Amino acid sequence: MADKLRMGAVGEADVILAFKAIGAMTIPAVTADEVTQALHRLSRDKVPLIFITEAAARMAPEAISRYEQTPDTAVIPIPGIGGSDGYGTQRVRENVIKAIGADILIKQDRNEE
């Protein structure tokens, strides 16, 4: 596996099964504990890229923040079955505020609306 990009996917089984098709390690998780354990397992196996459904990410904010800090793991939220609930955008916005000290995405959002 070393020559391939290793990926993981965590969340509702219906969503993440598709990732299995492209060789990702998929772990279905629908409770906070399951999500925490899944993230820990992937991180321990040094999986560098983890996709997580927004609904699952919302359940375990503490675990998400922990693995975000880890330099060799990237946690990417993806929309669930019902489409995006704004979690991803919210995170991007928070990071932008942290980086430059102002919410420059406001205008863009309004334009979109």
Added chain:
Amino acid sequence: MAQGKIIKVAGSLIVAEGMTDARMYDVVRVSRHHLIGEILELRGDKASIQVYEETSGLGPGEPVESTGAPLSLELGPGLIESIFDGIQRPLQRIYEQAGDRITRGIELPSLDRQKQWAFSPKAAVGDEVSHGDIIGTVQESPVIEHRIMVPKGFAGTVKSIHRGLAKVEDTVCVLTAADGKEQHLSMMQRWPVRQGRPYREKLYPTSPMVTGQRVIDTLFPIASGGVAAIPGPFGSGKTVVQHQLAKWADADIIVYVGCGERGNEMTDVLKEFPELHDPRTGETLMKRTVLIANTSDMPVAAREASIYTGITIAEYYRDMGYSVAIMADSTSRWAEALREMSGRLEEMPGEEGYPAYLSSRIAEFYERAGLVQCLGSDDRRGAITAIGAVSPPGGDISEPVSQATLRIVKVFWGLSAQLAYKRHFPAIDWLQSYSLYSDNLSEWFTDHVSPEWNELRAKTMRILQEESELEEIVRLVGTDALGWRDRLTMEVARSIREDYLHQNAFDDVDTYTSLQKQLLMLRLILDYGDKGQMALDAGVNLSDVINMPVRERIGRAKYVPEDSLENFDKIETELADQADALINRGGY
């Protein structure tokens, strides 16, 4: 003796002429009131004299008479449980005779002349004795056996020795000196305060003075025979720390010098000590305490002497083979007294107006402490541990008194106003304070407490150090920037601060912690840290580690009484169980 005449009066300093026979540091009697004074400076036949009493009403022309002897203390049975002023006048008996205020010129012997003491001889007729040998003992208080020693200048063969009741001035032993003359010894001897009492050899201290104060015993221990300073701004708890040490330190004798501080603080000592019981002897603390009081409203010149009076009494008990602790609160007031006298003497002022000899005077005081091999034919050892409070104005320790003190002392317990403001007491700042004895004492702790003591201590220091570094990061970029391991470290550091270093002097159980309990408490907190890290590694959430129910019990461990230390095993088991449960739930 020489009789002179006053030519100038400036506050507590007077200048007299016609003092041709007088010598430096001789005690003089001033005016018809017979006020006690001491010669500080001689120029031709003019002497500058510091007067230990109020000088109002004095004028030029009044007589000054030298006693021909330096300021000396009376050393003998009756010192324990007494309260003296700066020149060893017995305040209790002055009060009985003259009421609330010390009447000017009052003359009372320091030791009660009428009291009978039961003298039991230790030397036998025919024994050869010399300076420092013990000739007999007196039970001075239920816990202190007063050992009567041969004074300086006496030596010979015991010709006769008394047994039974005697007053302090009665002859208890007659010696035949080498030249055939008879020497009469009483239970009392005199010693000039400004001269250190002799000893055979000074030794390097290797055992700690256990104080029952966790931050002191664990992080910044003081050796028995060591010197320490407690600098701190007003209200940071210097006096409470000094009182705690006076109450709980495992010294045989405590000499407490209240030097220029509030009268109420001495009242606290007088009220509390007779009610508190020494954990080792079961007797009240007063039975091993000598108090020297020169409160802020008492004459300033006597304040200068009070420190020497205290250390001379301490040396006397050290010579008997006791471990003595002397607390001086505060040496800054004493230095101010020096400054005041120096100003009146018209000396060239040094830094901040203090005399140029400030640091040598401070050194003279602290150098009289130490662990020594006493004089005398038995190999007894005695120790003086000196602890001085320093009150730097505004809490800035760059001022001369603090700096001069820091150059000499080996233990520095820096009190911080910030900690006091946060109600963290004792407010000893763990980042600023140090103890240069800790390396020498590590062996003692390994042998007498536990082999893991030094390791736990080092780990605690490391965590506290790490916390301060992490706090810097948090201040710059916020808590979010910290990883979980670091956040747990901060949590463990918080536990060390709040559950361990914080100690309530006014709680019956928490006021004193034995070394064994300190070890158990520290081990518990550090075990929590280790188990917490293991849980994090196993994928447990930080909040679950922080909110483990056992933490409540860790926090309350300080209130576990000394006689039920087995409770710590239960808490340890609970901690292990809860950590295992978390790790198992965490999964991997």
